[in-house]
Amino acid sequence: MGNKPSFGETDLPCPQPRQFPMLLWLLLLLILPPGRDQSGVTPKAFLLLNPPWSTNFHKDEVTLTCRDSLSPAQGDIYWYYNENLLNKKSEEIQIHKTGYYKCKTQRSSLSDPVHVDFSFDKLILQAPHSVFEGDEVVLRCQAREEAKEKRFYRNEIQIQSNFTLQSVSMNNDKYHCTALVRGFWTWNKEISKHLMIQVQELFSPPMLIASPSSPTEGSPVTLKCETWLPPQRSHIQLQFCFFREDKALGKCWSSSPELKLPTVWSEDAESYWCQAESVTPPIRKRSLRSQLYVQRIPVSDVTLEIQPPEGQLTEGENLLLICSVAKGTGTVTFSWHREGTVRSLGRKTQRSLSAVLQILTVKESDAGRYYCAADNIHGPILSKLIRVTLRIPVSRPVFTLTSPRMQAMVGDVVELHCESQRGSPPILYRFYHENVTLGSSSVPSGRAVFKFSLTADHSGNYSCEADNSLGVQRSDRVILSVTVPVSHPLFTFSPAVPQAVAGDVLELRCEAQRGSPPILYWFYYKNVTLGSREAPFGGGASFNLTLMAEHSGNFSCGADNGLGIQHSEMVILSIIGPPSNKTTLITEGVTAGLLSILGLAVTAALVCHFRTQRNSERLSTTGTPSYSPREFKEPSRTSNTNPQEPLDPVEPQPVYNNVNPGDSDLVYSEIWSTQHTNENSANSPRKHWEDKEPTVIYSDLKKAYPDDSTEQASIVDSDLEDAVENYENVPCILSALDS
Secondary structure, three states, rough: OOOOOOOOOOOOOOOOOOOOHHHHHHHHHHHHOOOOOOOOOOOEEEEEEEOOOOOEEEOOOOOEEEEEEOHHHHHHHEEOOOOOEOOOOOOOOEEOOOOEEEEEEOOOOOOEEEEEEEEEEOEEEEOOEEEEOOOOEEOEEOOOOOOEEEEEOOOEEEEEOOOOOOOOOOOEEEEEEEEEEEEEEEEEEEEEEEOOOOOOOOOOHHHEEEOOOOOOOOOOEEEEOOOOOOHHHOOOOEEEEEEEEOOOEEEEOOOEEEEEEEOOHHOOOEEEEEEEEOOOOEEEEEEEOOOOOOOOOOOOEEEEEEOOOOOEOOOOOOOEEEEEOOOOOOOOEEEEOOOOOOOEEEEEEEEOOOEEEOOOOOOHHHHEEEEEEEEEOOEEEEEEEEEOOOOOOOOOOOOEEEOOOOEEEEEOEEEEEEEEEHHHHHEEEEEOOOOOEEEEEEEEEOOOOOOOEEOHHEEOOOOOOOEOOOEEEEEOOOOOOOOOOOOOOOOEEOOOOOOOEOOOOEEEEEEEEOOOEEEEEEEEEEOOEEEEEEOOOOOOEEEEEEOHHHHHHEEEEEOOOOOOEOOOOOEEEEEEEOOOOOHHHHHHHHHHOOOHHHHHHHOOOOOOOOOOOOOOOOOOOOOOOOOOOOOOOOOEEEEEEOOHHHHHHHHOOOOOOOOOOOOOOOOOOEEEEOOOOOHHHHHHHEEEEEEEEEOOOEEEOOOOOOOHHHHHHHOOOOOOOHHHHHHOOOOHHHHHOOO
């Protein structure tokens, strides 16, 4: 005989203090009629929906029917809504609220809850509530308004079938649909919520039962393939087939769930199993393998030994499980198990009193309590439990940093957490800032915590290290940026003058000496915001302002980097209006004389054209007329803010001063005088000019002082007839102006 699995194949139970007698267990299974569960209690009630959809629109109404079989329920019916008993006793109720519903009859236990949803959505996907394996499921994509272009999706993939799913299975697929729904103006695309169709078993996996379970050699055995159909599908026809190892026994696919073996012998002690299949739809299920026992001298005193011994096994090494028996005859089947798992770790059938199972490269999940079983057809005998522990090197720790706010600030107390998800205790944790040790902590389990108060120097990389003497692991680095609030900013003007002239462009400068970037600067005039500028990398910011006369007053700025705004001190600025219309002609001459470049150009022109002339002569060679001082007149531009009130013309007279060519300190200038109105031109929205004859003055300008007024300008008139030989006419300036 070869290696054969024992009864129950690989699914042996964990050892219990007392085992349930096998014969009594089989007896309970046989006497329980279909429709009762294995505990022998009354069958469970079930709910029917009409219409059958579990998802409906708000204000729809659904009828629930409570049944304990296909026949109407008898007696009072108890209804529950969200675990609350309803004051309803009839077999059917109408519902219109979303929630979980259950019911119970006098002949049944409480039904499974059924969730019915009444949705406010514009588009819903409907599927029937009661769906079994192999059913054809009709999906409905319903909209409150007119809809078109409906599409159905399974697990986010569009399916070919638009309405019907053929032969559904228990695979937890998610479905939804989309459609274009008519809106007020246009068609809008709507997406339904995802729906998971709860597919129920058409029938339970069969269980193979041998009666008797431990026959003596030569006696008959009856095999029964037992399963149950739900009341809703009790009309389904099932057929059965029995197998010994992989060979069919008798006529396959019989409508009878039982097969009788006339006699069994020790060589028949092999594994048996069965299959059950529904005719329509074709759903096939098989039982677990069961070993048929033929009585022999049973094994006894089963023991389990492990190598290496307890406490010396390190993760990654190999583990040996040695299972031995003191007595037993024939072929013995050994199996190894870990507590808490159903399936065995391994199985060996051989004619010996011991067997060895090797587990290669043990992992942390292999730790636990182990036992083995030995069987020679009289039933498995279990060993005592032996605990297997592993020394596990630490895993790469997880490093986290927590602060009392989203952006850490100077003075905050932060916590550094370090934890290895696996590793044998105790574990020593070390904390690092830029690879410099901050501190360490040894913990028997869980995570280590290190706290400290932040300073501006604490920005940088942080990490931790875990060590349990089986290896050192370093965490990933975490970057911490410590935010510094902005200081009070310094507000300045450029140019830095207490007074400015209307029309000038003034640069407003605001800068906080400290603070983490980015910094947003605000500029204020009399507490009214002029504008803002951002300094993404720190430093200051500037704001250019074109000054007007009304800009006299207090200026300031504010700085903010998200941790609170700080304001500068106020700076007072006085605005001087444009030059007055009543300024004298001499002041304008002084101002023009200060323009050195223009003065030098004029002087050069005078010397060029009239070096030797001393009398008022006319130029005949160039075609430009000569003017005597008395004859000289040029058009002038006079400001008149009120065009309806014309100004009286002014008759300026040419005035000459002696020109001393030998005086190098003299500067020649031509002064134009224009007549303005008495109104302030700076406040006038527009200027109107009229051509008037100018007054031309030749003057010597020794020096110009800021404090000189128009009254201090020196204009010396001389007798033209007496000093005519001492003058040089300067007509080239007038030509230049004429051009």
